[in-house]
Each structure stands twice: as structure tokens, then as C-alpha cells.
Amino acid sequence: MDDDVVERCDGLARMILAACGRQGLYIAASESLTGGLLADAFVRIPGASQVFLGSAVTYDSGAKAAILGVDEQLLQTYGAVHPQVAEQMALGTARLYGQAGHAGKVIGLSTTGVAGPGPEHGQPAGLVYIGFALPAGMVSNISQSDPSAGAPGVGSQQLNLLGSRQAVRRSAVLQVLRRLLHILQDNDAR
Numbered sequence: 001m002d003d004d005v006v007e008r009c010d011g012l013a014r015m016i017l018a019a020c021g022r023q024g025l026y027i028a029a030s031e032s033l034t035g036g037l038l039a040d041a042f043v044r045i046p047g048a049s050q051v052f053l054g055s056a057v058t059y060d061s062g063a064k065a066a067i068l069g070v071d072e073q074l075l076q077t078y079g080a081v082h083p084q085v086a087e088q089m090a091l092g093t094a095r096l097y098g099q100a101g102h103a104g105k106v107i108g109l110s111t112t113g114v115a116g117p118g119p120e121h122g123q124p125a126g127l128v129y130i131g132f133a134l135p136a137g138m139v140s141n142i143s144q145s146d147p148s149a150g151a152p153g154v155g156s157q158q159l160n161l162l163g164s165r166q167a168v169r170r171s172a173v174l175q176v177l178r179r180l181l182h183i184l185q186d187n188d189a190r
Contacts, residue, residue, distance in 0.1 A: 068092030086131030
């Protein structure tokens with residue numbers, strides 16, 4: 001990551017980790033196009049292990065289904081670049097890491113999309129979905145692609161990012177951190 005993006009990510013990650021510490025929350029991630037960059041944004045910060053539980057890099061669609069429980073029919077029908085895939089990844093992550101005393105306290109994050117350099121499976125480069133699965137009781141205005149799915153606190157956001165493959169990946173991480181900090185600040189204000 002270039003120095004400016006790294007500095008911004010470091011600052012956001014510090015604030016997120018502090019807010020989660022105050023609120024008794026934990027963070028876990030599942031990453032496709034970011035391939036570990038989101039996890040790196042957290043573990044770069046000393047003391048992150050008090051809040052950050054881990055990240056599953058599920059680059060392959062089969063891994064998304066087998067590890068995170070993403071619906072195989074959804075993946076076959078729409079591919080991995082879809083808002084419901086991001087939501088199911090985030091929810092699967094919260095469940096996966098919500099063990100050993102962390103149940104109901106884990107924020108699940110996810111990234112899926114096309115980093116480029118060109119389109120993939122009919123989706124344009126720079127199309128990214130970030131997903132969030134929030135513990136019960138957290139307030140947020142994240143949009144849910146399928147409200148009938150019955151998973152409150154689960155939603156996604158579409159991003160249309162520009163730049164090189166690396167720029168898209170870095171920007172996706174930055175946007176996840178910005179959005180998560182906003183959610184945590186709203187929750188702190190309650």
C-alpha cells in the first residue's frame with residue numbers, strides 16, 4: 001500500500017480497535033479480492049489481538065461455500081461478486097469466529113469483487129461488495145440486499161472503485177474501515 005493509504009488505514013484501525021474494546025466487541029473478516037489486506041490493516045496495530053480474532057481468505061468460490069457457508073446455488077447463479085455473497089460471507093465469518101466466549105460479540109466483515117485489471121465473469125473491474133454482520137443490538141443503517149433473509153444486522157455496500165488492481169484492493173480496505181468506524185461511532189453514541 002502506498003504510504004498515504006497505509007497511514008489512513010492505520011489511523012482508522014486504531015480508532016476501530018479502541019471502540020471495539022470499549023464496547024466489548026470483536027472483529028473477524030473473510031476476504032476474497034483483498035486477500036489478507038484487511039487483516040493486515042488490523043494486525044499492523046500493536047494490541048490488535050485483544051479485538052481482532054482473524055481472517056479467512058476465501059478467494060475460491062468453493063472455499064466461500066465450504067468454510068463460510070455461502071449458498072452454493074447463489075454462487076452458481078450470480079458468481080462471487082454479488083451483495084448477498086458479501087452478506088453471507090460476513091455472517092459466516094461472525095459465526096465461525098463467534099465461538100469460545102465470543103458468541104454474539106463478533107462483527108463479521110467481508111470483501112468480494114473484481115480487482116482487475118479487466119472485467120471478470122461479466123462484472124467490471126472495480127466492482128466491490130463489502131459485507132457486515134453486526135451483533136444483535138447494534139444500530140446501523142447498512143442496507144440489506146434481501147430483507148426477507150431474516151438476518152437483522154447483516155448488510156452490504158456496493159463500491160465502484162477506480163485504479164489499478166492494487167489501488168482497488170487498497171481502496172476496498174479503506175472503505176471497509178471507514179464504514180465500520182462510522183457504525184461503531186453510531187453505536188458509541190447510543
